[in-house]
Amino acid sequence: MIWFKISGWTHTGGNVAVSQKRPISIQDASEQLVSFAIDREDLKLIIDSLPDDQGINTISLDYELQILKIISVGWSISVYMDGQQNKAELAETFWKSIHEFSKNISEVSYLTIGKDIDYFQIIRDRLDFYVSSLNNAGKDGDPAAFIGGAFAGNCKDMDNPFVAITGSRIFHLAAIGVKEYLASIDVQ
């Protein structure tokens, strides 16, 4: 089977391939980033692949991973758009949409368990916590490693290396996803 060349790449003269950036509005870019941040399919696939015999509490892992992924995407927008003129507007649109998403989660929680939960406040608290962990990492530390440890603490499973590695991995993969996505678009 011969697979075709990736479309979106153009040949400029001889054999030099140049990537074309896709023009996109701030609203659409934000929508795609929000979809990515709240998408749990990839998280489910990661959780399913963890060993069954390590005593991992997959319920708290699932809950914390969703929050970590949202935070990682938001953090990556700020980092990978640094110096670009649309950074503030894209970040603001992203967080506004996450706020709306959080309201839905809070509403569903209230209807399901009858308890008032401010999901957006939980995200903000975790964000502060992870940012402080990143600050502890300093300039030379590996952010993903520090996030992994902090994540395991949030899961109340500090001593489980699988949990720390999973947190570290999700942070890293979410950051790569955002970095590559932002590199492929021209926000207008």
Next chain:
Amino acid sequence: MDINQLFYHVFSSSFGEIVIVFKNDTFKLKTIYLPGSPSQAFIRSSGDKFLKDEKPSADVQATCQAIKKYFNGYAIDIPWKILDLSTMTDTQKGVLRATADIPYGEVRSYREIAISVGRPKACRFVGNTLAKNPFPVLIPCHRVIRSDHSFGQFGGGAELKKKMIQLEKNHQNRYQRNLK
């Protein structure tokens, strides 16, 4: 090899690069990531969690061909047998089946889908279920739009949703002729 090992395969369509994730033991499709989705890089960079399938089986090739054909203007017979719906509730499956019944080239509102599954007030539930549709293109969640005719959310982005609806409109005659 662990029978639960997940694989991914990357292929090109006329709309851009697509990634499918699947189990190879007895072929089951787990999810599809459309062009432009940041999840593609997430999967590709995940190391041993998802292995790149370098030698696609006949099932993988058939799935990729069906998706490619879709983006060239052909309808797809939904391959229900290969779709892994094991993590979905019966109501969520009902929403996907109602969505799958929307004819090629046509659109329905979230409310119409809610009514067709017997839950007329569950528009938001329908929206949330379709937003998490793991099989875009195969299960045509892009054919579900808001009652005010705006496109609504789509994993591949509103622009892609608009293009897919337009693509189907451009090729709708082919299927209307076949019905006569």
